[in-house]
Amino acid sequence: MDDDRTGKIRQRAYEIFQREGGILGHHERHWQQAELEIDREAALPLTAGDALPETREIDSADVLTVEALAMRTGISGDEAQELLDRLGNDRAAIEQAARSLKAKRRS
Numbered sequence: 001m002d003d004d005r006t007g008k009i010r011q012r013a014y015e016i017f018q019r020e021g022g023i024l025g026h027h028e029r030h031w032q033q034a035e036l037e038i039d040r041e042a043a044l045p046l047t048a049g050d051a052l053p054e055t056r057e058i059d060s061a062d063v064l065t066v067e068a069l070a071m072r073t074g075i076s077g078d079e080a081q082e083l084l085d086r087l088g089n090d091r092a093a094i095e096q097a098a099r100s101l102k103a104k105r106r107s
Contacts, residue, residue: 005038005042008034008038009031009034009035009038010034012033012034012037012038012067013027013030013031013033013034014030015034015067015077016030016033016034017030019077037067037068041067041068041071041072065084066080066081066084067080069083069084069094069098073095073098073099073101073102074098074102075098075101075102079098079101080098083097083098083101
């Protein structure tokens with residue numbers, strides 16, 4: 001289980017590094033941010049219906065929302081960001097599009 005958590009943190013830290021332009025020298029901050037995000041997500045319900053909270057509009061600049069959408073719906077962070085940029089704050093459309101992307105990958 002610890003290896004799984006470490007792998008998830010490593011992957012998330014790399015995604016953060018890439019998202020910030022691949023600038024070297026911030027690995028400790030990326031790792032710490034990734035740890036916080038992975039642990040926070042592990043404490044949340046994992047149903048598809050919980051992927052997007054009903055009570056808050058999505059801001060595409062909200063990194064935690066982008067990452068949470070990606071992790072909970074099984075799409076990449078880049079795909080999540082693209083959906084948020086393209087669909088704005090239409091929760092139903094974003095959730096449906098994320099599920100469609102994931103389903104296409106399985107096919």
